[in-house]
Amino acid sequence: MRILVADDHDLVRETIAAFLTxxxxxxxxxxxxxxxxxxxxQSTGSFDLVLLDYNMPGMNGLDGLSRMMEANEKRPVALLSGTASRDVAEAAIKAGAAGFVPKTLGSRSMVTAARFMAEGEIYAPVNFMQQESAPGRTQLTKRESEVLRGICEGxxxxxxxxxYDLQEVTVKLHVKTLCRKLAARNRTHxxxxxxxxxxV
Incomplete structure (x- = not known):
């Protein structure tokens, strides 16, 4: 797996690269x-995943995301940020980002998220995406709904x-996310x- 970490803060960039390595x-x-x-x-070929800092030079908001997605030949590009709001994260995912990764994410979670997105899945931490969210029906992604249907079928x-032609570890991550979103104690719940x- 090849990953590009793009961030203008040397320490952040090198730390994330070290986690992944x-x-x-x-x-x-x-x-x-x-x-x-x-x-x-352009010089080394497209990556399995690009982690792109939302606030670094040249980004100009989500314009930079579009440029990077095009350069990476439509392969996964995710936003990385320490300050962006939930609205920015939602807009990025709507614009085609593979996900949104807060810089506060722990090393193991960061690596899990990277593998998840490199497989073509969408990643956004549930606790972040639920900040100030409106009450009402639980919002699930298409893949989460499919996994939930499978759980309901036992x-x-x-x-x-x-x-669904997925890795078992990917399904496990969806189950974990689902349980968090639904405030469920386990699969049966x-x-x-x-x-x-x-x-479903």
Whole structure:
């Protein structure tokens, strides 16, 4: 797996790169500006994932995200930020970002999120996305709904993974996210809530 970490703060950039390298990511390159990130992509080929700092030079809001997605040949590009709001995160995902990663995320969670997005999934931490969220029906992604349907049918993670051509670890992450979103204690509780709320 090849990942590009683009951030204008040396310490943040090198720390995230070290997290990824220590967890076995084969190749991690870094860049300090959007132009440098685009140049790296054009000279070395597209990446499995680009982590792009929302506030670094050249970004100009979500315009930088679009430019990077194009340079990376539509392969996953995620926003990285320590200050962006939930609205920015939602707008980025709507614009095609592979996810939104707060810089406060722990090393293990950061690596899990990176692998998840490199597989083509959308990542956004539930607790962050629920800040100031309006009450009402629980919002699930298409993939989360599919996994939830599998849980309601009594299928194991392995069976759900086979059904949707996913890695079992990816299904596990969706189950964890689902339980958080639904405030469920476990899979069975999640299935009960899903039926009560007509989510499947």
């Amino acid at each position: 220590n967890e076995g990511v084969v190749e991690v390159l870094t860049a300090a500006t959007l132009d440098e990130a685009i140049e790296q992509t 299928k194991s993670n392995k069976e759900i993974a086979i059904d 999640a299935a009960m809530i899903a039926r009560d709320q007509n989510l």
